[in-house]
Amino acid sequence: MGAPLLELDGVTKKFGELVAVDDVTWGIDRDGLTALIGPNGAGKTTLYNLITGRLAPTSGHIRFDGRDVTNESPADRAHRGIGRSFQVTNIFEGLTVRENIRAPVIARSEHRWNPLGRASAAGGVAEETERVLDLVGLEDIAELVCTELSYGDKRRVEIGIVLATDPHLVLLDEPTAGMNPTETERMVDLVRRLDGETDMSFFVTEHDIDIIFSIADRILVLDRGRVIADGTPEEIRRDERVQRAYLGGGV
Numbered sequence: 001m002g003a004p005l006l007e008l009d010g011v012t013k014k015f016g017e018l019v020a021v022d023d024v025t026w027g028i029d030r031d032g033l034t035a036l037i038g039p040n041g042a043g044k045t046t047l048y049n050l051i052t053g054r055l056a057p058t059s060g061h062i063r064f065d066g067r068d069v070t071n072e073s074p075a076d077r078a079h080r081g082i083g084r085s086f087q088v089t090n091i092f093e094g095l096t097v098r099e100n101i102r103a104p105v106i107a108r109s110e111h112r113w114n115p116l117g118r119a120s121a122a123g124g125v126a127e128e129t130e131r132v133l134d135l136v137g138l139e140d141i142a143e144l145v146c147t148e149l150s151y152g153d154k155r156r157v158e159i160g161i162v163l164a165t166d167p168h169l170v171l172l173d174e175p176t177a178g179m180n181p182t183e184t185e186r187m188v189d190l191v192r193r194l195d196g197e198t199d200m201s202f203f204v205t206e207h208d209i210d211i212i213f214s215i216a217d218r219i220l221v222l223d224r225g226r227v228i229a230d231g232t233p234e235e236i237r238r239d240e241r242v243q244r245a246y247l248g249g250g251v
């Protein structure tokens with residue numbers, strides 16, 4: 001077990017007077033699923049944007065895989081292995097599911113930092129595309145044009161697109177948002193399976209606290225920009241401060 005995969009060191013983000021993320025020092029290990037929870041306005045989205053590079057911190061440092069990436073662009077961080085799912089917006093609606101997955105596989109195989117990455121080692125773009133389709137359970141609908149898909153399937157394609165970039169860390173922002181109960185169950189099963197079957201690390205926000213407790217190995221709790229707790233689901237359930245700030249004592 002080396003250094004953590006992701007390390008935040010005194011990371012602060014201010015918007016004018018408002019301190020959205022307040023001196024966060026914290027890390028994510030290799031492998032496993034960490035959930036990020038906290039009341040509205042706690043700073044979750046801001047923290048995501050600081051990790052992916054969409055926002056620059058006011059102070060502090062972010063290291064990924066041992067390297068300081070604080071001043072790197074989102075694209076450079078993505079190439080290093082920080083992947084983020086957006087809510088469907090990355091999909092090319094007019095293309096098939098397979099074409100949507102193939103595009104990032106091609107982009108990765110051509111990237112200067114990864115000319116002989118896993119795609120080439122595995123025998124090429126076609127094989128890697130099929131591996132990702134299989135991993136996300138999209139083989140049966142691979143030939144469908146994305147406009148024909150249900151919302152739940154589009155979200156799964158979105159996750160496939162992220163995985164096709166070969167990330168080490170996957171940030172999932174509300175993976176079940178807007179889903180019906182059947183779609184939610186399938187998504188939770190998928191996330192759980194990906195966590196179990198791959199060596200990627202997952203960092204997930206989710207409003208449904210029951211889902212969080214059922215999938216997380218570890219939970220980070222933010223309140224007004226500060227880390228108020230960090231532990232296993234059991235530890236978080238028992239934490240009085242978390243109950244006061246967030247869970248309302250009813251969990």
Ligand SMILES: Nc1ncnc2c1ncn2[C@@H]1O[C@H](COP(=O)(O)OP(=O)(O)OP(=O)(O)O)[C@@H](O)[C@H]1O
Nearest residue numbers: 015018019020038039040041042043044045046047
């Ligand atoms: N670009 C911005 N400019 C000014 N203030 C901002 C900006 N982005 C976020 N904030 C403020 O920073 C604080 C944290 O917001 P953030 O969106 O990170 O919280 P959150 O935990 O993701 O909330 P939610 O659960 O409601 O999505 C809030 O008070 C918000 O109003």
